[in-house]
Amino acid sequence: MAFFQKPFGYEPILSKDDLKQAVQKKKGPRASNWKSTLGRIWRIVDEQRGLLVIVLLMVMASSALALIGPYLIGKMIDTFVMNGNLEGLGKMITMLVGIYAVLAVTLFLQNYWMIGIAQQTIYRLRTSVFSHLQKLPVSFFDRRQHGELMSRVTNDIEAVSSTLNSSFIQVFSSVLTLGGTLIIMLSLSPLLTLLTMTIIPTMFLAMRWITRRTGPLFKEQQAAMGALNGMIEETISGQRIVKAFSQEERVIAEFREKSLRLKRTGFWAQTYSGFIPKVMNFLNNMSFTIVAGIGGLLALYGHVSIGVIVIFTEYARQFTRPLNDLANQFNTVLSAIAGAERVFVLLDEQPEVEMVAANHHKLRGKVDFNHVYFKYEQGEEAYTLKDVHFSVEPGQTVALVGPTGAGKTTILQLIARFYDVEKGEVLFDGVNVQQIDREALRSQMAFVLQDPFLFEATVRENIRYGRLNASDIEIEEAAKRANAHDFIMKLKDGYDTVLAADGREISQGQKQLLSIARAFIADPKILLLDEATSSIDTVTELEIQEALDTLMQGRTSFVIAHRLNTVRNADIVLVMQKGELVEVGLQQDLIEAGGIYAKMLSSSSRFME
């Protein structure tokens, strides 16, 4: 018995308590959860009702034909074969040839259309998850591994896909066949029918025993798969570091651990679901025995004919086969539900909150922070920003300075409304940012991020990301202004060079130049530059400084830079320290006041000399 406790050393995953809980939950909210998951999938499937009806008609036709076939053969055995009677046999066979030909066609067509329906459903599910992801707040992504999210869109939806391909037709045709067989069996011999039916309660109990285990196991399996995917994605994306620190063994060990979790859950899920056909087969055999044994006895006393028994065993098989299929499908459906639930969790994530009466405010460029408090995580004690209060007039250039981690990037992220403040207000032209349509707001801003990101696309498309309707000439113009044109022309195909996923053809500084070009093309009202030139050499920086200055003209600009000489042209300086605004004012005033900023300036120039 020890083997069954821990076969091949697999630790059990579900405890008795888990199972008990599963039973209790089933009665409670989980049952409805289940139904709602299925219901939601169904709603997408149902969008193609027309095709679905055709498929159903085909299934009905093929089920009927599949029943009529053996029925006629049984008849044939009784009337022709038994008596060696050849008269009329030819006609009957011709008819059967016809029936089987039509059967083959209907079988093909139902699957043909069903595949279309299923894959369309999967497509709809995938794209709606993706579009929904685009609406989620940035904080959602901060908490999750990319690979884990990717697994939901691929592996979890894949589980739904394989179920949809087969289950729908199977379930429907099984139910039909079951009903039809039952009628014929009853008409042949009510007594034998009753005997065959005795297996149903047993089947029900066995199925309950199994699915109570496979249900949670499938869920755990998908979760383990997600975790593994997350780890793979992160490791491979950071492969350079793994290599540099020769940590291959460490990541391999970590991978093995996650892989082992998947193996364990996989083992139990697969073993238990493997029981289903066996149980069904057993019950199948039982019914076969019952019909053959008891039927034989009945025939002995002349209650039924031999032909009836022969056909009846076939029908008993026909009867248990759809039951068998249903049982198997039930299990597949459970695995689909496990996948689908993880997908719907994403779809149920709250998108970025939008005020009902949000207006499409046209920005003039005045920005105010009114005693703003902010922290990234709800549970955190310390605020990332504390009581930040300042006011910027349209067209002014604001420099944010201060040690790293002081909250400079956070301020920019609040201006772009990647996050919402905890206390206080962010105001644009005196209007609270929460009352401005988010899209309208961002469409009037351009952001050059700390870590420039380029897509696996041509240089041209990468710049065009700033404004999709920009012409090729405008793109080149922007690239020239950002001092990127020269190096672009040196690339293999110039502007049409496709940048590789890891962007190794171009350096970090060149990436920054491209993302500055992107901002040039966007033509924003408010410009946010977060260390936009940090990886660019100072000579090039000087060269684009002028262009940047032109860009900033007439726009409200916020600039973070550590090389203080790059912010010397700023009108206003915000000095941040540990989330607090310690100094704010016009550049000149601050220098004259001789406060922190003045000290920073002198220390940086002292260091220079």
Place this chain on the structure above:
Amino acid sequence: MKVVFSYVKSYKWPVFFALFLMLVELFVELIQPLIMAKIIDEGIQAQDHQLIVQWGTVLLLLSFVAFLSGVANSYFSSHTAQSFAFDLRNALFEKIQSFTLATFQKFPAASLITRLTNDVSQVQTVLFMSLRIMLRAPLAVMGSIIMAFFVNAKLALFLVIGAPIVVIFLVSMVVKGVAYFSKVQHRVDRLNRVLQENLQAIRLVKAYLRGTYEASRFEKVAGQLKIDTVKALRTMEYIMPVLLFIMNMSLLAVLWFGTKQIAEGTTPLGDVVAIVNYAMRITGSFSMFAFIIIFYARANASAERMAEVLAVDNEVEMISSSVGATDKVKYGEVLFENVSFKYPGTDTPVLQNISFHVKAGEKLAIMGATGAGKSTLLQLIPRFYDITAGRILIEGQDVKEWDTQRLREVIGYVPQQSLLFTGSIADNVRWGDVEAEMDAVLQATIQAQIHASVEDFPRGYDTRVGQKGVNLSGGQKQRLSIARALLRKAHILMMDDSTSALDVDTEQALWKDLESEKATMLVVTQKIRTAKEADQILLIDAGKVVAYGTHDELVKSSALYKRIAISQQEVEQ
């Protein structure tokens, strides 16, 4: 398929048991009609009550045996399949860890992810099914045919009349299927790639309001995946109806000729009934058979994709086992001799004829315009790529003769983009040295000027870092990645412009603390004031050395250097 399935070999015994148990089940299933015929012919027709009960009991017992075998088979099969998948995944992952950076060009991350998860699952499922039903369906078909021949060869002949057509048909379907399904898997790669890019760039997408644009990009790849999946599945859908039709025609032939023979008195009724029964069994196995062929084609496509990964020949990582020099004088020494380099698969040289010499404990500053080749130069030292000409000597020994692992152990690398991993802060620093004591970690973080900031976090060193360090500021990430490199106690410390996000005071403090480092330092920098502190400055432009010497020398001798210095108001115009 072969390469991949060689991983089953370690599970000979479970496979053996699983197959044996499956055969037991199959055996029961096959002799059932035989017993049935016996009951009809000898029991019912001969009115033998006793015999019916006897054989009925035998049937019952056999069912029970079949059931137990089936349940036991489930354990063995899933153990084999899961262990196989586990081994395969690990082998793939280990192989990937041995990839050179150049190989990653051929296999982008998104594609490797698909291969490690989705493709492994496909093959795993097929193995599980093979051990349970896949072999069973063909065997059941074969067995039924053999039994039918055993019962009555003349009639049974009709069952196999269509066989040659069936075989040709199936083979062509499998070939087609493999091609279609490998295309499908390729589409999954693309889908993964778009997803991954989107997640990595989510702030950019939001800042530029490209949600809809991204959605349309995704719809395109998802749409292609749909079209190709539909095409593949629909092609496979021919199998079942065609097989079924051929089989049903054979059945009708049996009935037609059977009846004839009965009329002629050459065949007993029981024979015909038994053969009809076998024929129906074969038909019953056919839907499973079709299913198997689809899965087989799909698994074959996936297996090929995995074999591709396993077959990669890693040139660089083929390591010679010689051990690094321990010569004290050469400790941390770096020597470049006429080094030229271009990235594999490209024609443009990135570096040409680079020569320099950094003696033990010295500091070299590398400067140059954006895209001059500074980062590339650093990456040659830990042998991420192989050079195309010249020699690189580390501690007196050519990097090609170093054990790569050992070589990288003596190097502490701070990349330009500070990349952190999901885990705690302490974990991330310990990438430098997994076994480091907390004291050593603290020493490194203090030296990297990040200790105080970490202490300020509510959870200190246990603070969880999000993927790629999303919850940390740029400067914090840079300092953590410096701490990570310092913890390594490396002979050579390479810093790739890795203080760009630090404020002046912090940076100054950092350099001051690093003065005590005895490691040789190679520092890529934009800042003259950092370069000034170095023993030597290497100025490169467009992949060539344009100046090499100390600050004072370069100010005099190099116009470019002077221009940089002026741009930073470091010297008078």
